[in-house]
Amino acid sequence: MPLPAILAHGLTKRYGRLTAVLGFDLEVAQGEIFGFLGLNGAGKTTTIRLLLDLLRPNSGNASILGHDCHREGLLVRALTGYLPGEVDLYGDLTGRELLDLLGRLRHQPVDRKYRTKLQERLELPDKDLRRRLREYSTGMKRKLCLIQALQGDPPLLILDEPTEGLDPLVQESFHALLFELKRRGRTVFMSSHVLSEVVRVCERIALIRRGELALLASVTDLHKMAQRTVRVTFSADVTVVPKGLPPEYEVVELQPRMWHLRVRGALGALAAALTGLPVCDIDVMEARLEEVLIRYYREEGA
């Protein structure tokens, strides 16, 4: 069985009386795209910085591809590409100088062809790399930071808010790039608060709330947890109330010619309840996973 890409056990980080991360457990398999969600200040960046040994935990430990993040930090970071959530780049450097500097810090030399390919994918041509960073827009800086994280082609990518500041077209390109990385067996651990993005590209998600893991689920499981809205219309007035519905069925509104329900799970029980009634139409509105996650954000889903 392959080693997990990321394994965390009871990670805890306190700043004085403030607990940023508490007893955080996580396992990310190799080759998956994993979404790490949380509101601002929930502990996402702290957790990432603990994994990279930039912060030292008060208790607990973490390993990346079987290597302890603290004791074997150098090895861990040789296997990792990191995109920080926010970084103030030196304005007097050119984009190329920054990439070259960070490339020289890697154990293996950077493959120029691969870097050029990344530049093309993320639309940051050579002429832009020759410009000083003070002339860069927020989006260009983000692209540059993405390229520096990816340029060593490491087996694990830890990306903190990767699409923040990117235009929709580059976001598309970036998502395609993520799928390509996954096909090549790379693992991507990305934090975000853009739910639609996470739901679209990630296979599993973890949601951190006030430093604690509030939810760990696959996107498929999320779909099961999400409530679909069902609207049943009748061709004649119906006076009976639906009977025998399991607790996953929430009746929102009952009118003589219309039932409005929220359903989590399969619709079989509803079909049985409608037997013999003058059903005119059944309108099923797909679940929005964002609503599930928002419930967890709001601490209703715990």
Added chain:
Amino acid sequence: MKSGLALFVHSARRARTLILTVAALLVLFQVLLTLGAESLQKATSFPRLAALIPDVFRQVLGPSLLTMLSFSGIACLGYFHVAVLAVLVGLMIALGTEPAGEAETRFLDLVLAHPVARHWVITRTIALLVTCAALLAGAMMLGSGLGLYYLVSSDLARAAFRPVPKLSLNLAVLMVGWGGIALAMATTVHRRSVAAARTALLAAAFYMVDLIAQVWKPLKPLARYSPFHYYNALSVITGSGNASSDIIILACVACASFLLAYIIFQYRDL
């Protein structure tokens, strides 16, 4: 080693304009001082200058006043002039606090997310401090040498150059010492301005303590803790002091600061 060198080259490239400008100004300043000293010497103005000094200052400054108002004293004025010292120590503080600046901008996150051992960040800064101090002290020595050997070129001038190498070494070690203190300070905070301001205040306070202790004896025990106490330029010029032990003490201050910086930086959160 490769990553340490890459970081050093990066920092040196960013600081080179400032360092080279200061070095050029110091060369020029030293040449001008030498020419000024020659002019005063030719006009036999030194005794007249000494006569203009009020008695109270003459008593306070003692024999060092005569040294200051001599050909050697004026030619070497740059080595103990408060403005020059402020510029040199200020520059070392600016270089020494680089790790705090990098932590503040999160550039360190980018660097240390790569397979770079933390100690390279400190080693890089130490290498930069030592290189810069050597370059600036060397520039001053070059300025003195140019002025004394090529522009004045008399036996007196050659005699005046004799203490310059030791003076430059003592000054360089003082600079490295303050750079080390700034570096140690920088490893304890997340903001460069805080580290720089604290070190600058400390330097100003220690300079004043050392200065006042020369005229007010109760401060003398405290002055021993000031790095400036171990840089007595006038004693080096007259050859009366023990510059070698001062240099060793300042080197120890620098090494202790470096060690402290290594230890704190190794265990701190970034």
